[in-house]
Amino acid sequence: MAQLIEAVAWVHLEGGRILGARSRGRDLFYIPGGKREPGEAELAALLREVREELTVTLLPETVTHLGTYTGQADGHPPGTLVLACYTGEYRGTLAASSEIAEIAWLSLADRHRTAPVDHAVFDDLAAAGRLS
Template sequence: MIDKVAWIHLVGGRILSTRSRGKEVYYLPGGKREPGESDAETLIREIREELDVAIAPESIAAAGVFEAEAHGHAGTLVRMTCYTADYRGTPTASSEIDEIAWLGYEDRDRVSAVDKIIFDHLHETGQLT
């Protein structure tokens, strides 16, 4: 099981997604926790590293837990614990991120398996158009 924390950031029915160098699919921004890190600490660190913005800790809110086969790791599950949060700064591709994009539900085929489940959930609840 791969345990990850991700940021769900929606604006105007579109979701902020990232594509890492050498990857062909998009992922929600976030990543794996380091030993001893809480979900909030992981979220703050990963988003700062990937997008060069500062998550406002007091605004972090749970948005769901989703599981699917990990992209590129047959037989391995990924558990994505998702949060929403306010931030300061302008999202910019940083660190291992090659590209950021605002995706809509029509882009579902461009994301990882777990993100497809998240896209479905957000679409069904009217948040992703």
């Protein structure tokens, strides 16, 4: 039986590359974000996760829903992750927080280095000509 995990992610593109983060102790990168807390709204979760992981503040008035994807969550038993992806502008300087081992700008060629649920996001962005 599939387990439903609701998560949010911030899709940030620059120069045809997408910002990725890798947690300490993990091999794969993921689109920054994370799971919603019980009763937490998607926007609130997105703002919290981005601030916790990347030390920047998303500007809520600029946040736009990009798409919702389903796929296998890295490091979890077989099941389903529902990933609501958003774009938005930010204030501050991007930096990896203490829970993040590294951040990187990823291209389509780096798709294999990302969590399985992120593959569809990479594919959609590439098909739209937004990811090199």
